[in-house]
Structure formats: C-alpha cells, structure tokens
Amino acid sequence: MNVRLYLWQRMTAAAMVPLLIVHLAVIFYATRQDLTAADILSRTRGSVAWALFYGVFVAAAAIHASIGVRNILVEWTPMRHRTAEIASIGFAILLGVLGLRAIAAVVLP
Amino acid sequence: MQSEMSVSLWRGGEDGAYVTYxxxxxxxxxxxxxxTWIQRNVDSTLSYRFACRVGMCGSxxxxxxGRPRWTCRTHVSKVAKNGALQIGPLQNMPIIKDLATDMKPFFEKWQSAKGVFEPSKTRHDPIEEIRPDTPERVAADAAVECINCGVCYSACDTVRWNGDYMGPAALNRAWSLVNDVRDSGQAERLQAVASGGGCHxxxxxxxCQQFCPQSLNPTAAIAGLKRRTVQAYLKGDLKK
Known part of the structure; x- marks a missing residue:
C-alpha cells in the first residue's frame, strides 16, 4: 500500500464514523417508533439530504472496502499486484452500483 | 552423571528437517x-553464524x-521447554544451509528504503553541532541502536505475507535518518518509504518491538514515517 491508498483508506474511515453513528441512530429510531416501510419511504422519497447522506456513505464504503480487499488479495493470495488492483477496482464498482441502486430505490420519487 | 538436554537443529536447506542431538x-x-558445542563435538559440518558473542554484531x-532471538545473549535456562530446545534458521529469508540464512533480501530492502546517510556537508566544513535534547535527535536516538540482526524481519507477519514489504529494520533505519538534520536525502527517502511495500x-x-533484542520500537518508527509521508504528500512534496 502506498501513501495515496493509505490516506484514502484513513480519510474514508474517518468520514464513515459520523455517518455510521447517524445510520445506526436512524435504524434504532425507525424500529422504536414502529415506522412502516411506507412511513420511511414517505420521508426519503424526493429527499436530497438523504440522497446526499447515503451517496457519500456508499462512496466512502466502496473506496474503503476495496482498498482493504486489495491488501488482503496482495497478502493472502498468490495474485499479482496488478490483478489484485483490477479485482479490487471491480469490487469498488460493484459496491458502488449496489449501493447507489439501493439509494435510488428509496429516494427517487 | 551429567544431565543432558535434547536439542533439535534444522539441518539442510529449504527442504531440510530437524535433527535431534x-x-x-x-x-x-x-x-x-x-x-557451538554440537558443531565442535558432534558434527563439524553444521553451518551457523556468529561473531562477537556479546550482543553487538547481530550475526x-x-x-x-518458535521465536527469533539473539542466541549469544539468550540463556538456555530461560527458553528451554521441558529441557528441550528447537533451533531453526531465521524465517522470511532463504535458507542457505542449516542455521545460516541468506540475508541479501533483508539488506537490499535497507537500500530500497534509502537507509544510507546522504551528507549535506563536505569534509572541509566544520563539524555540525547537534544538541542531544533536540526533538529530532531524541527521535533519532530511539531508533539508532539497531544491530541488523534480522530478528524483527523474521518475526514480522507482514514480511511473510507481502514480499515487497521493506520490513521493520529497514524502515526503522529510514526513520533515524529522517530525523538526522545533517542528511540531505530526505525527499528521496520519504518518496521511497511512501511507495508500495513501504511504511504504509x-x-x-x-x-518487531516485542522481539527486538535491543528493545527498540520499529512500530513507532514506522508510525512516525506514516505521519511524515502523509504530511509531505498533502503538501505536494511527494510524486504520486
């Protein structure tokens, strides 16, 4: 891992700490308040704030996790570095697409 | 009758095996x-390295x-398990024969971490005075007593997993030079240790710090390099 990847992994980790706390708080709130799927969707649909919140979260998670996966592949498999890089970029794209699809499903009107 | 203990030594190359004496x-x-007793009294073909026998040379x-140690300063009574010893060559280095390993990759990584002092003055300049209580000198001091024994390199999981990783000793050396105010090769050194296989x-x-016979803390040195390289990167002093 070089300094650029190190910094991205640390920065995305730092960014995710408050996002994760809010995310967990929302889950607790929704379950404690007995919010139904319809209640939740009525709050998230058309909400730029929730789209931005989870958009940043998904981007940070995809970058953070794929750098970690790259390291695991480099250290624990006989894979070449270049192949590990391509595989981890693919993993980041997969996480990004899945995450953004999930966001689109709850925020698009 | 004098009591005996059972000592297993690695014999042969990579495909060797432990032999009990x-x-x-x-x-x-x-x-x-x-x-040494086994080499002198049982099998003179046994290969191993030593030089000073007093914990200075790191040979x-x-x-x-199961754990790497400087054998000249390790008393049998402290490490024997049920009166038995198993002694093998250092790990993470190719075995040449028996207990002697090829330390070339270990020292090549010192070179790639720019562990060589680059003078900023000539012999014609006056000797630079370094106050012992400056933060740089104190930080260099903490890392400077390395004897190049390879114990940390042998103990390091990351070295085992990642063949490119420079290892604790080379990075510890780089850290003592990063704190050497007389050195003129800092940009190249930070660039080298910030690259793949470097401190990150x-x-x-x-x-490394648990097993270092000199009680150095290469992990702290590496953490220092991580900080310094991140600062340099954010300032734009490092190439990509």
Whole structure:
C-alpha cells in the first residue's frame, strides 16, 4: 500500500464514523417508533439530504472496502499486484452500483 | 552423571528437517554455546553464524523454540521447554544451509528504503553541532541502536505475507535518518518509504518491538514515517 491508498483508506474511515453513528441512530429510531416501510419511504422519497447522506456513505464504503480487499488479495493470495488492483477496482464498482441502486430505490420519487 | 538436554537443529536447506542431538546441560550456557558445542563435538559440518558473542554484531539470530532471538545473549535456562530446545534458521529469508540464512533480501530492502546517510556537508566544513535534547535527535536516538540482526524481519507477519514489504529494520533505519538534520536525502527517502511495500504496508502487529533484542520500537518508527509521508504528500512534496 502506498501513501495515496493509505490516506484514502484513513480519510474514508474517518468520514464513515459520523455517518455510521447517524445510520445506526436512524435504524434504532425507525424500529422504536414502529415506522412502516411506507412511513420511511414517505420521508426519503424526493429527499436530497438523504440522497446526499447515503451517496457519500456508499462512496466512502466502496473506496474503503476495496482498498482493504486489495491488501488482503496482495497478502493472502498468490495474485499479482496488478490483478489484485483490477479485482479490487471491480469490487469498488460493484459496491458502488449496489449501493447507489439501493439509494435510488428509496429516494427517487 | 551429567544431565543432558535434547536439542533439535534444522539441518539442510529449504527442504531440510530437524535433527535431534543430546547436549550436556551446564549451569550457565547460552543457546549459541549449545549450537557451538554440537558443531565442535558432534558434527563439524553444521553451518551457523556468529561473531562477537556479546550482543553487538547481530550475526547469531536464530529461531529458538518458535521465536527469533539473539542466541549469544539468550540463556538456555530461560527458553528451554521441558529441557528441550528447537533451533531453526531465521524465517522470511532463504535458507542457505542449516542455521545460516541468506540475508541479501533483508539488506537490499535497507537500500530500497534509502537507509544510507546522504551528507549535506563536505569534509572541509566544520563539524555540525547537534544538541542531544533536540526533538529530532531524541527521535533519532530511539531508533539508532539497531544491530541488523534480522530478528524483527523474521518475526514480522507482514514480511511473510507481502514480499515487497521493506520490513521493520529497514524502515526503522529510514526513520533515524529522517530525523538526522545533517542528511540531505530526505525527499528521496520519504518518496521511497511512501511507495508500495513501504511504511504504509505495516499492520502495526508490533511483533518487531516485542522481539527486538535491543528493545527498540520499529512500530513507532514506522508510525512516525506514516505521519511524515502523509504530511509531505498533502503538501505536494511527494510524486504520486
């Protein structure tokens, strides 16, 4: 891992700490308040704030996790570095697409 | 009758095996004494390294009962398990024969981490005074007593997993030079240790500092390099 990847992994980790706390708080709130799927969707649909919140979260998670996966592949498999890089970029794209699809499903009107 | 202990030594190259010998037990003996006794009295073809025998040269490191140690300063009574010793060559380095490893990759990484002092003055300049209480000098001091024994390199999980990783000793050396105000090669050094296989590959497992016979803390040195390289990168002083 070089300094650029190190910094991205640390920065995305730092960014995710408050996002994760809010995310967990929302889950607790929704379950404690007995919010139904319809209640939740009525709050998230058309909400730029929730789209931005989870958009940043998904981007940070995809970058953070794929750098970690790259390291695991480099250290624990006989894979070449270049192949590990391509595989981890693919993993980041997969996480990004899945995450953004999930966001689109709850925020698009 | 003098009591004996059972000592298993690695014999052969990479495809070798442990061979057990009976060695007389003495009140005071080091692991190196035991190896030397076998070489002098049982099998003169046994290969191993030592030089100073007093913990200065860093030649005699071996893996004793599973952990790397400087054998000349390790008393048998402190490490024997049920009166038995298993002594193997250092890990993470190719075995040449028996207990002697090829330390070339270890020292090549010192070179790639720019562990060489680059003078900023000539012999015609006056000697630069360095106050011992400056933060740089104190930081350099903490890392400077390395004897190049290879114990940390042998103990490091990251070295085992990642062949490109420079390892604790080379990075510890780089850190003492980063804090050397007389050195003129800082940009190249930070560039080298910030690249793939450099300080950012360290997982901070801290086995290096746990096993270092000199009680150095290469993990702290590497953390210092991580900080310094991140600062340089954010300032734009490092190439990509």
């Amino acid at each position: 009976k060695v007389p037990e003495r009140a005071n003996q080091t692991v190196l004494d035991v190896v 005699c490191a071996m893996v004793v009962n 590959s360290c997982h901070s497992h801290q086995t």
